[in-house]
Amino acid sequence: MKGLTFQRNGVVSVEDVPEPTILRPDDAIVRVSMAGICGSDLHVLHAGEAFGFAPGARLGHEFLGTVEAVGSDVVSAAVGDRVLVSVSVNCGECSWCREGLQASCERMSMFGWAPRLWQHGGDVQGGQSEYARVPLANSTLTRIPEAVADPGREGSLLPLIDVMSTAMHGLTAGRMQPGFHVVVIGDGAVGQSAVHCARALGAEAVICLGHHADRLEMAERLGASGVGEQRDPEEIREFVFGATGGQGAHVVVDTVSNTSSMQGAHAAVRPGGTIACLGMDHFMGKLPEINWYDQFVRNITISGGLVHSNRYVGPLLELLANDDIDPAPMLTNVLSLDDAAEGYRMMAERDPGVVKVALAVGATGG
Ligand SMILES: [Zn+2]
Ligand SMILES: [Zn+2]
CATH class of the missing domain: 3.40.50.720 (NAD(P)-binding Rossmann-like Domain)
Known part of the structure; x- marks a missing residue:
């Protein structure tokens, strides 16, 4: 499959990368339909080596898509569900998560971030890819409610994951x-x-x-x-x-x-x-x-401080369903995954009119 990879400071590229597999019973595999490029991804573009990024590491912590496979312990989402993925992996059970402090979760990992933050039995690779492994899927995934599930609304949903949260x-x-x-x-x-x-x-x-x-x-x-x-x-x-x-x-x-x-x-x-x-x-x-x-x-x-994944996505989905918000206009550019490196360039060089670039990754499934 294809994924956007870090190569060296200043260089990212779309490469053929291994498809993720279920490694633990509470993992899910998500087929990504849309992914965002975040301002913090630009820090990785410019200085990833200092953060411990190796060539080939996949980026991206803002993505949504369709559940492709689930481990035997996943009960909150099923194959075929359309889901938002939190910016960070969180367990939903530790004392910090129960207080809504998911950014401090004892089992926290960041998608598309340096391996020193991975603690889930293997890769927690980024979501600017065709597929992504989602550990602790029961709390890291949020099902997209029927009222806003129209695939044409992905541009309104994607900003909820990170920038709106x-x-x-x-x-x-x-x-x-x-x-x-x-x-x-x-x-x-x-x-x-x-x-x-x-x-x-x-x-x-x-x-x-x-x-x-x-x-x-x-x-x-x-x-x-x-x-x-x-x-x-x-x-x-x-x-x-x-x-x-x-x-x-x-x-x-x-x-x-x-x-x-x-x-x-x-x-x-x-x-x-x-x-x-x-x-x-x-x-x-x-x-x-x-x-x-x-x-x-x-x-x-x-x-x-650092955003607490999950805490705001539910209320934001409600605001969206009630037409109280529609953040779609801030996605000024939607490119294909193949053009992801160009998207990074557009954001890094602040091309006129560019606020946020999204990547349309594949056909929206369901
Ligand atoms: Zn971000
Ligand atoms: Zn936790």
């Missing part, structure tokens, strides 16, 4: 409530998702700060009440407080989380507000400087 995680960590003012820093797919989710959760003002006119227009279509391209913290403060009746943001979702974006976040947030950090520069060893003085004096909560 991550956005919900940021808003949840930000203690989001209806009527709140929300500022989203960053106009990439997670930023677009945070705008869209904040609107669905009943935010009053939803302000997106970014640096690309076309993406800011998309944010307006997805629910932003205001957008801005300010970089200077003073200008951000003036803009945000002016647009919120002098209140400032109850929640800032910072999808960048570097020193500069954090300065903007502090400028936008109101006293007692929360800054939820979702950016991943620290994966590349770049730690943001945080204004601990402002944090202390104005009682700012700094929050955020």
